[in-house]
Amino acid sequence: MIDTVAQSLRQLRESAPLVQLITNYVSMNIAANALIAVGASPAMVQAPEEASEFLRDCAQALAVNIGTLSDISAQTMAETAKTANAADKPWVLDPVAVGATQFRRDTGAKLLSLRPTIIRGNASEIRALANRGGSSRGVDAGDMVSEAESDARNLAHSSGAVVAITGPMDFITDGDRAMRLFGGHGLMPKVTALGCALSGVTAAFATTAAPYEATLAALAAYAAAGSLAGEHAAGPGSFAVAFIDALHMLTPDMVHERTRIEII
């Protein structure tokens, strides 16, 4: 498994995949910086006039995120996701606060029906998406990762996606296989939009390996960079800065040393 992660990271840096993001306004800057730091190239192309064309002709992967949803962006996300499927390019769904309002539940269900390659969210979001409702208090995880594991498995089975829950511990499943990932740092949830940025990074990794392995590689790289950044941080402000530096200097060995995988 660890070899797969190392290989994915190396391949990402050689190929520098162009990843299209249709994402929220809070995350745009840090998501772009995280993608560049890890070795990919971001493009926030999101107008209905061009989003599908750009994905078809230019980008290698797509990430959609419903954080600051609008009616237009919801439609554009759906259209571009269809284009991704038609072009056989991976796409990642980040269902921010999907249980919080009817608009989010509807948009989440619509995007889920378009067969995302990978779904990444916190425990509350994965539970809400799996159960077509539930509650989600803003963008923070109210639920524990461990409590959401069976929901994640069910969601993976019903949707065909690899499902990842991120939190103090990460959980990844394709419905059959599953594993837990340990690493990261306690300041990560104190920096806004790091999860959103991770969805973009996961889309970049999805160009380097099969979805299950790619998701592990993305989450492991992120967790290792978080662990490294934590050594240089006095609080969430300096952590965010150190985290981008860490993603940039990350080596496969650092990922190996700073994360632990538990196959279930």
Add this chain to the structure above:
Amino acid sequence: MIDTVAQSLRQLRESAPLVQLITNYVSMNIAANALIAVGASPAMVQAPEEASEFLRDCAQALAVNIGTLSDISAQTMAETAKTANAADKPWVLDPVAVGATQFRRDTGAKLLSLRPTIIRGNASEIRALANRGGSSRGVDAGDMVSEAESDARNLAHSSGAVVAITGPMDFITDGDRAMRLFGGHGLMPKVTALGCALSGVTAAFATTAAPYEATLAALAAYAAAGSLAGEHAAGPGSFAVAFIDALHMLTPDMVHERTRIEII
């Protein structure tokens, strides 16, 4: 007064209020990070399809900011402000550059008529809002805080809101009572959107105390964090980073030591 501030800060961190922001694109990231750092939870839910529902069902307070106004956001701000009133939840108005264009003057007047709990702006903005016009050169304060004090009192009287002017010195009034707050750091106006973020932070504090005391608590916490950050900054870039760290590590004692209140 200082005891109230300390109590508000403690209560904010215990309750971690969910604050909804309908704010400008420049400020979104730093506002979210400032809210998390101080102990609250931000949610940038702003689509007309869901903003009122989210405020009613999920959020404890609202902040609206007209920095990068659009026709849709102006309407959504007004609708959500009405929902806040109906649900008896505090809401903060940040009238960015309200005197600069007819669109801003109209939107400012409309939002003012919806009885904000607290209004926070720079001296130029408060003067423009109080006088239904005037001029406002972008987002920077051309006017002195002291020159705007009587406008702030008038605005508080006519609107029923607590009015805060922030700048080199802050001024807070409910129309009858008034005080000046000293603290902060000279680099604060050199970091974009720190004022916008403060409006969000003020909404968070508004869940912990009555509006006048809550505004003081928010501004005092901010000023103390600015003073602390100034000790670790080589310029506005490192100041912004240190400021988020400072908000995160802030204690009631630090607020006490680094700010001074003058009751008028």
Add this chain to the structure above:
Amino acid sequence: MIDTVAQSLRQLRESAPLVQLITNYVSMNIAANALIAVGASPAMVQAPEEASEFLRDCAQALAVNIGTLSDISAQTMAETAKTANAADKPWVLDPVAVGATQFRRDTGAKLLSLRPTIIRGNASEIRALANRGGSSRGVDAGDMVSEAESDARNLAHSSGAVVAITGPMDFITDGDRAMRLFGGHGLMPKVTALGCALSGVTAAFATTAAPYEATLAALAAYAAAGSLAGEHAAGPGSFAVAFIDALHMLTPDMVHERTRIEII
């Protein structure tokens, strides 16, 4: 030439020009911070209801950037550019990824026809704009600056604009005169939206000198700040922070010491 740069920088800091930006969401925060750090004042006023009025009555210069284009923003950019021409205020076009989609090619051609004062892009963008098409892989320069020099000259001739290509080396031309600028740091392309922010900074400098000299001053200040920031950076995260600090502390002497001009 270097004297012109020094004079422009001093004048910018004395006059603190108000620069209106209609720019992409990724760049908004860092562009605003870069403008403040260099000594200008940013305003992201972009609604069709007010953008032209604000430029006419308040701002001294305009920068438009098609990074996260929409149909409304494309129209507003064109209307505001016309207002800039009518009011004889300089405006800068930043044609992000202009070759990537039909929507971008059309918008780029439309804005080009409105006679920008200055055009700033990477080599791929300048080539695409000069050749009304071509390809542009996202926002990164696939082409070399040197390969695009003749395209830049042609574009300057046909449009009447000063054209600047930025990259490992910068190239500036008004069609007849041309020069290369050396400086900067290898981490600059690893920070998202630094180029977009430079377009705003160039608009600020355009209020201090004729377009050719102003463009040189902006690019030289930026390159010098990049060189300075590079001495304090462990990666792209800390580089971005140090870069804002460096723009803030920049002196004419530093620009002189850290850049080199080659007149062609």
